[in-house]
Amino acid sequence: MQLILGGKLEKVEPIANHGEESVSTSLTYATWRKQEGWKPLKIVDAEGVNFVDSSGKKYLDLSSQLMCSNLGHKNMNIIRAIKNQAEKIAYIAPGFNTEVREELSSSLKTILPSNLNKYFFATSGTEANEAAVKIIRMYKRKEGKTKIISAYNSYHGSTGSSIQVTGDFRRIEIDDVQHSPGFLHIPQPYCYRCPFGLKYPTCNVACADYVEYVIRNEGHVGGIILEPVTGTNGVIVPPKEYLPRVSEIARDNDVVFVADEVMTGFGRTGDWFAVNHWKVKPDIITTAKGISGAYMPLSLTATDRRISEYFDENYFAHGHTYEAHPMTLAAGVAAIEEYKRLDIMKKVTGMAPHFASRLEEIKERHNSVGDVRHIGLFGAVELVKDREKKTPFNSYEEKVAGKPLMTDLVAKKAMQDGVYISTWVTNLMIAPPLIISQEDLDRGFDALDAALSIADKEVR
Ligand SMILES: Cc1ncc(COP(=O)(O)O)c(C=O)c1O
Known part of the structure; x- marks a missing residue:
């Protein structure tokens, strides 16, 4: 070139x-x-x-x-935990319980927003978001609210629904072969290139109010998924009003609010989760990457009580062979200990x-x-x-x-x-x-x- x-x-x-x-x-x-x-x-x-x-x-x-x-690399405490787990139980079907599954669940409970009380473990951010979209659609199916909103210039994963909620060109590139209905995109709080041509703060964060406009005028919207701080598309930090207002709009319209913290979780922004900066409590958090410090492929979809209670009575139609894989969970437990120790x-x-x-x-x-x-x-x-x-x-x-x-x-x-x-x-x-x-x-x-x-x- x-x-x-x-x-x-x-x-x-x-x-x-x-x-x-x-x-x-x-x-x-x-x-x-x-x-x-x-x-x-x-x-x-x-x-x-x-x-x-x-x-x-x-x-x-x-x-x-x-x-x-x-x-960083060669963190011996995480490596030792993975080795120990490999020697003990490298793999067991996810239908069984394990000590390490109990440990990681208890550990996450201490750092996740308190409303999130049930977890699904998989192996990538993509899978965490696939699970989130599917969970919303199952949870909202009786109301017929299956449309999902996400942002342009976002990235949520490379397959099925996760590429459909992705807003950037990675979706546009395969839209002709993979397009499916029910995915809507909204402009972002990208103040440097405001899609509305406005300036903060006189804009009064019109991009947040636009979310309500879309929900009302589209109908059948069941969920909204956003990166609290947009990652690969340029670390777009929203104005302080944005996420609290979007979360309020979601609540008022009975729409499930998902924070994709795959990149922003686990200290990247100076808190366990970026939403904490704005005191926002999403209905679902998805995360991966830093959860194990990248020592093992681990991801999490954490849902709130209303959603978990729904599945007490209804079939949870989701799962993978390598879901809650013990070696990935061991890396998660050790990584969280390291975040705390250091x-x-x-x-x-x-x-x-x-x-x-x-x-x-x-x-x-x-x-x-x-x-x-x-x-x-x-x-x-x-x-x-x-x-x-x-x-x-x-x-x-x-x-x-x-x-x-x-x-x-x-x-x-x-x-x-x-x-x-x-x-x-x-x-x-x-x-x-x-x-x-x-x-x-x-x-x-x-x-x-x-x-x-x-x-x-x-x-x-
Ligand atoms: C915000 C966000 N969501 C989801 C993903 C997809 O994660 P993975 O590559 O682990 O599938 C990424 C990957 O960069 C991401 O940054």
Whole structure:
């Protein structure tokens, strides 16, 4: 792939793509891209906030891989718990009870919003959201309220219903082959590019009121699913009124409110769950990623009392072979213990002001940065080629077509300097492991700062 930079042709590959062809590239699928040209770096070791490639080069991870390795690598307490569980009972059918299932359920009860009293464990954020949509539809079927609202520019998973509630181009790309009725999308509280052309706070958060308009005018709406802080689509932190108002609208209209905390849960924003910042109590929380610190594939769909009581009397038509898999649950128990032992919530809130000021500085220093957004240790840098017009360097169509993206070029330069930054179309995701030291964080920001000069040169 080539990009014209300052009149010169430059080769650009996605960040993880500076390795070699191997049996993996010929026999396994690379995801969210065309297969041609996939040459992933081979990773041979990882410890703490760093990982190492097969040439021995070490990288500082400024994105927690896919915003999931919250506790870093080689956490021996989690590894020991998984080993112990493997030696005891690696697998048992989910119809049986286990000690580890009791332990994780009791542990979650201490950290989840108090109204959530029944849990379904699976192995990915996608499955957690599939379960949430199915639960809403089963719960609401007698009222005929089966429509689900979600936001444009959101991501909720890659299959069936989870891709249908997804609002971004990952849904649009397969809408022709996978479209099914009953999924509605709404604009987001994306103040930098307000879909209503308004400005906060004079907008009076019209995007929240619009939710009620859709519920009333569509009819048959049973649920709404939102990321409390939009993740891959650029860490969109809502105005403080947004989630409380949407949650009130949902309650007033008897619509189930789901917070997708797959990315935002487990300390990423400085609290166990992002909804806590706005004192919102959703009817369902879905989460994954940080729940096990990514040591095992574990996800959770937690529902409130009204829903759980409904299923006391009605058939719960859902399940998987690997649901409540003991080894995944053991990783969950140990990870929650580690979040507590390491006082991660306090650590994140303590470091958040420095994190925020480094991001704001980045925005000041680089004219290719249109906006930065952040909460806790969760941040995004949105690149633009024209600050005044807010013109992005690239479109999602270019991403799908495999065209070179400016974010990849910036991330490639950071990677050369030994810092890994995950990208998504026009955004750089800054979400380090929550155990990171300020010194390492600063080293990461210094590399980002240097790498952004590449984009600055291309600004109009
Ligand atoms: C908010 C959100 N929901 C759901 C998912 C899907 O999770 P998974 O990739 O584990 O299926 C993701 C993944 O990035 C996510 O960020």
